[in-house]
Amino acid sequence: MIWLLLIILAVLVLLEMPIVFALPASALMYLMITDSIPPMLVVQRVASGLESYVLLAIPLFIFAGNLFNSAGIATRIFDFASACVGHIRGSLAHVNIVASVIFSGMSGVAQADAAGLGAVEVREMKKRGFSAEFSAAITAVSSIIGPIIPPSGIMIIYAVLANVSVPDLFLAGIVPGVLMSFFLMLFVYWLAKTGRIVAPVLPRKTPIEIGLSFWRALPALAAPVFLITGILTGFATPTQLGALTVVYAIFLGFLTRDLTFSSLWGSIQDTVVTCGVLVFIIAAATPFSAILALESVPQQLAIVLLSISENPLIVLLIVNISLLIFGMVMDTTAILLVAVPVLVPVMAALGIDPVHFGIIMVINLLIGTLTPPFGILLFVMSEVAKVEYKPLLRQTAPFYIPLFIFLIVITYWPALSLSLPNYIFAR
Amino acid sequence: MDGIRKFVRRALFRIAQVEMIFAATILVGIVFMIFAQVLLNAGLGRPITFEQEAGAYALVWLTFIGASIALKQMRHVTIVSFVGKLPYRLKHFVRAIIFALVLWTLYILIRELSPIMAIEGRSTTVALPFDFPRSYFFSVPLMISCLLMTLTSALFFIEAVVGTLSRAVDMTLLTPIKGEAR
Numbered sequence: 155m156i157w158l159l160l161i162i163l164a165v166l167v168l169l170e171m172p173i174v175f176a177l178p179a180s181a182l183m184y185l186m187i188t189d190s191i192p193p194m195l196v197v198q199r200v201a202s203g204l205e206s207y208v209l210l211a212i213p214l215f216i217f218a219g220n221l222f223n224s225a226g227i228a229t230r231i232f233d234f235a236s237a238c239v240g241h242i243r244g245s246l247a248h249v250n251i252v253a254s255v256i257f258s259g260m261s262g263v264a265q266a267d268a269a270g271l272g273a274v275e276v277r278e279m280k281k282r283g284f285s286a287e288f289s290a291a292i293t294a295v296s297s298i299i300g301p302i303i304p305p306s307g308i309m310i311i312y313a314v315l316a317n318v319s320v321p322d323l324f325l326a327g328i329v330p331g332v333l334m335s336f337f338l339m340l341f342v343y344w345l346a347k348t349g350r351i352v353a354p355v356l357p358r359k360t361p362i363e364i365g366l367s368f369w370r371a372l373p374a375l376a377a378p379v380f381l382i383t384g385i386l387t388g389f390a391t392p393t394q395l396g397a398l399t400v401v402y403a404i405f406l407g408f409l410t411r412d413l414t415f416s417s418l419w420g421s422i423q424d425t426v427v428t429c430g431v432l433v434f435i436i437a438a439a440t441p442f443s444a445i446l447a448l449e450s451v452p453q454q455l456a457i458v459l460l461s462i463s464e465n466p467l468i469v470l471l472i473v474n475i476s477l478l479i480f481g482m483v484m485d486t487t488a489i490l491l492v493a494v495p496v497l498v499p500v501m502a503a504l505g506i507d508p509v510h511f512g513i514i515m516v517i518n519l520l521i522g523t524l525t526p527p528f529g530i531l532l533f534v535m536s537e538v539a540k541v542e543y544k545p546l547l548r549q550t551a552p553f554y555i556p557l558f559i560f561l562i563v564i565t566y567w568p569a570l571s572l573s574l575p576n577y578i579f580a581r
Numbered sequence: 582m583d584g585i586r587k588f589v590r591r592a593l594f595r596i597a598q599v600e601m602i603f604a605a606t607i608l609v610g611i612v613f614m615i616f617a618q619v620l621l622n623a624g625l626g627r628p629i630t631f632e633q634e635a636g637a638y639a640l641v642w643l644t645f646i647g648a649s650i651a652l653k654q655m656r657h658v659t660i661v662s663f664v665g666k667l668p669y670r671l672k673h674f675v676r677a678i679i680f681a682l683v684l685w686t687l688y689i690l691i692r693e694l695s696p697i698m699a700i701e702g703r704s705t706t707v708a709l710p711f712d713f714p715r716s717y718f719f720s721v722p723l724m725i726s727c728l729l730m731t732l733t734s735a736l737f738f739i740e741a742v743v744g745t746l747s748r749a750v751d752m753t754l755l756t757p758i759k760g761e762a763r
Contacts (some may be wrong), residue, residue, distance in 0.1 A: 170664040171679045172657035174648065179686040197693040201719035202643060207633045210640045213608065214615075222586050390619055393636065399613035419605075426604040430647020435658070436646065437723075485658045530658075 181441035196441035203440035213429040214396025218490035219261030220421035223270030225407030254296035258303040259378020267297035290539035291549035298520040303331035315494040325575040345352040374402035439491035481522015631708040638718035645726035673744030680738035
């Protein structure tokens with residue numbers, strides 16, 4: 155009967171019911187129809203599903219990202235990245251990627267990168283002769299680096315659901331995040347070299363100019379360093395580091411006079427609403443997840459997957475393809491909430507490390523935010539850059555090649571994800 | 582009818598302002614509390630013992646109030662499919678069905694929450710300086726959020742019905758509640 159639950163959910167989502175209501179509505183309808191479990195048992199979990207100190211890191215990192223955006227940090231980061239890599243063939247497209255890598259150390263959600271730093275990037279790229287569509291496309295693609303490099307809202311949710319350590323996941327994301335940026339830069343270089351994009355190159359900056367832009371960006375660059383150091387030394391928990399980053403961003407914003415009380419209030423308002431959107435889905439999905447668990451779906455799925463193959467490589471391939479398909483039609487957090495409790499036990503049975511699987515899942519779902527028909531980042535960038543959806547999609551499509559190759563590399567080379575946490579925590 | 586609708590929108594906007602001040606206070610409070618905890622722990626070796634418990638409870642309130650504001654601003658994640666492309670009245674008809682289902686979901690949640698509140702109220706907080714019933718931090722904020730979202734959803738449902746029945750196109754229907762002109 156579990157198919158009934160999925161069909162109801164699919165119909166409600168297609169009728170454009172907000173996901174936060176579609177998840178509990180489908181669960182409650184299922185319970186009414188099947189009369190299997192008293193609704194009180196699942197409703198009870200809605201509020202208690204949020205009883206987690208770790209989850210508190212999500213609004214704090216969102217707040218920090220909003221503050222850095224309000225405090226004009228994006229421009230300083232962009233200028234520094236421009237001084238470093240603007241002269242390479244591909245020019246500002248490389249700058250866009252490098253700036254995203256730096257900004258990813260401060261913000262936990264891709265949308266903050268796309269909407270905040272993205273606005274600066276698109277404006278500068280258009281000024282330098284890049285097409286608006288390509289500028290928006292590369293910004294959308296590079297913004298998914300954000301949630302791979304710590305801090306990351308999506309990783310925190312995965313960590314809570316899969317019961318794995320947040321610092322482990324954060325550290326496991328660093329190498330893949332940097333590697334992804336190399337993949338994208340190589341691809342941009344190839345696009346520029348073969349004349350597929352018009353990318354006017356900037357003049358090479360002198361060491362003094364680079365030094366000056368570094369000095370201006372230094373306060374912003376200190377944030378990710380401070381965060382990683384905090385995680386490595388165990389000085390504070392990820393949640394505490396989130397709060398410290400917020401305090402640092404406020405201090406920095408007022409020190410540089412880029413942050414006003416008005417923009418601070420704007421950041422607070424945006425954080426409250428984003429938290430209400432993002433974290434509330436976790437609570438709203440608990441009845442749905444509870445039914446999946448009570449109906450033994452993870453066990454049934456394990457039997458089905460293992461009947462196809464007991465080879466972890468093949469199972470991972472099947473899971474990757476399934477997640478990519480779901481990522482095209484569903485919200486990232488919603489998939490995470492439904493899929494993690496189902497898939498993590500199966501992966502454990504196959505001997506796949508839950509931290510490694512977390513990185514695979516995060517990357518996979520982030521690619522989903524760039525794929526049609528419901529790629530959220532495409533909608534965000536279409537709005538930010540004021541471009542049509544279809545031309546934007548046409549410019550984004552070639553980037554699926556390096557992203558899929560990257561996903562395969564991360565899937566079948568666990569050491570890329572696990573080496574750093576294993577080395578740091580001496581396992 | 583239009584006057585009543587605008588009055589309700591203005592009232593909901595005022596409620597949203599109060600919700601925002603409340604949620605903003607919680608958010609700022611969380612930051613200060615955790616910052617103080619780190620300073621006290623690192624500097625004096627005297628951590629705030631209730632920081633983790635209070636932080637988790639604050640997150641629940643922040644999320645549920647934020648969700649209510651997000652509904653008023655129509656910011657909840659929705660997969661945009663074909664509904665927006667339907668003819669005006671049919672589109673509003675589909676939206677009316679959706680908001681009726683949202684109201685039904687909220688009704689079930691509110692109905693089931695009443696006994697849960699009583700059960701949760703029997704246990705109290707662990708580390709906070711004062712003993713509060715645990716329901717204050719779980720079922721009560723959820724109940725308040727559900728009630729507030731019911732008000733908003735009822736307005737959107739009525740607007741969807743108005744759009745379904747009216748012949749003239751009204752672009753002010755089913756728009757985010759962000760301060761209404763008198």
